[in-house]
Amino acid sequence: MQYRGLLAQYRALLNLPAHTRPITLLEGNTPLIPAPHLAHELGGGFELFIKYEGLNPTGSFKDRGMTAAISEAAGRGVTTVICASTGNTAASAAAYASRAGMKSIVLIPQGKVAAGKLAGAVAYGAQVVQIDGSFDDALAMVVEISNKHPIALVNSINPYRIEGQKTAAFEICDVLGQSPEWLCLPVGNAGNITAYWAGFRQYNDLKWCGLPRLLGVQAAGAAPLVLGHPVEKPETVATAIRIGKPARGEQALEAADESDGRIIAVSDEEILHMQKILAKLEGIWVEPASAAGLAGLAHQVVHEKLDLRGKRIVAICTGHGLKDPDIVTKGLHQPILVAPRLDALEQVILGEGKAT
Numbered sequence: 031m032q033y034r035g036l037l038a039q040y041r042a043l044l045n046l047p048a049h050t051r052p053i054t055l056l057e058g059n060t061p062l063i064p065a066p067h068l069a070h071e072l073g074g075g076f077e078l079f080i081k082y083e084g085l086n087p088t089g090s091f092k093d094r095g096m097t098a099a100i101s102e103a104a105g106r107g108v109t110t111v112i113c114a115s116t117g118n119t120a121a122s123a124a125a126y127a128s129r130a131g132m133k134s135i136v137l138i139p140q141g142k143v144a145a146g147k148l149a150g151a152v153a154y155g156a157q158v159v160q161i162d163g164s165f166d167d168a169l170a171m172v173v174e175i176s177n178k179h180p181i182a183l184v185n186s187i188n189p190y191r192i193e194g195q196k197t198a199a200f201e202i203c204d205v206l207g208q209s210p211e212w213l214c215l216p217v218g219n220a221g222n223i224t225a226y227w228a229g230f231r232q233y234n235d236l237k238w239c240g241l242p243r244l245l246g247v248q249a250a251g252a253a254p255l256v257l258g259h260p261v262e263k264p265e266t267v268a269t270a271i272r273i274g275k276p277a278r279g280e281q282a283l284e285a286a287d288e289s290d291g292r293i294i295a296v297s298d299e300e301i302l303h304m305q306k307i308l309a310k311l312e313g314i315w316v317e318p319a320s321a322a323g324l325a326g327l328a329h330q331v332v333h334e335k336l337d338l339r340g341k342r343i344v345a346i347c348t349g350h351g352l353k354d355p356d357i358v359t360k361g362l363h364q365p366i367l368v369a370p371r372l373d374a375l376e377q378v379i380l381g382e383g384k385a386t
């Protein structure tokens with residue numbers, strides 16, 4: 031049977047009002063890819079899977095929440111939606127709003143949004159407004175404006191975003207037959223970790239699939255949940271999670287605590303290293319923020335001697351590498367140039383007759 035999108039798949043488990051009118055791009059149903067080489071690199075003896083959320087229609091996990099939020103808004107006749115975003119929410123909101131025939135307005139922090147995300151928001155037809163400030167400033171502004179005008183807010187403060195994003199937990203349990211022992215994922219505004227925990231708890235109540243321990247990972251320069259206070263000027267190469275005052279921070283801390291897990295911080299170097307080895311060892315290219323969950327796992331193994339033997343781990347890779355190509359090409363020398371002759375090519379790739 032043809033896959034008809036998340037709302038069709040899991041509607042009975044989602045707390046959405048009766049007026050909801052499904053707007054879908056057939057999001058979700060993303061693959062859970064085994065990562066044996068990376069597991070080996072991290073010491074081996076455990077099973078590692080990547081939930082590759084970059085394969086959603088607009089290239090990030092936001093589409094799960096957006097199908098729910100936009101469908102609810104469409105069902106009550108909303109004509110304009112707004113969000114603050116580090117980029118992925120913007121692209122997703124713009125795509126789903128266009129599909130619903132709505133206008134979308136997206137507020138982004140000036141100069142800190144990766145090229146593929148901004149291009150998406152523009153291509154899908156959003157009105158893009160740069161704020162001379164941070165994501166946190168932009169979020170405060172969209173909250174205020176949506177209280178004042180008939181414009182629907184589609185950030186993850188919107189409860190329907192969480193309903194949609196819960197479905198990733200359902201999919202993991204459906205594929206594995208039970209929850210993994212650990213779930214690692216990046217944490218920015220903290221909607222996603224909140225959604226996963228809600229999803230696993232709901233599925234466990236229904237199907238006794240167990241609960242994972244949550245490893246939420248922030249970037250060291252934007253780690254309010256690790257520091258225990260807001261960060262006024264968050265900084266990280268992982269611009270998606272460059273957030274100093276997470277809207278669902280309390281819930282994220284509760285979820286980590288209830289699951290007997292933790293929220294930790296990793297350096298930009300650890301994030302970029304993980305992004306690189308994931309692509310190199312497994313052929314999975316993700317944007318920097320998306321590598322943070324795995325970087326956190328590696329950090330726990332190396333520095334905290336976390337014992338993973340015999341365990342099953344799922345890492346959520348939230349966005350596609352194509353979202354942020356500049357990170358990879360920035361320090362790159364131009365690829366080598368050869369004359370269009372076979373001998374010239376042989377010289378370069380075989381050297382003195384030997385393949386390297």
Ligand code: F0G
Binds near residue numbers: 092
């Ligand atoms: N990974 C990526 C690729 C993201 O874009 C985000 C958040 C996160 C992880 C963190 O998820 O906020 O639910 O804790 N991006 C938001 C945005 C803030 O505007 O696109 P979270």
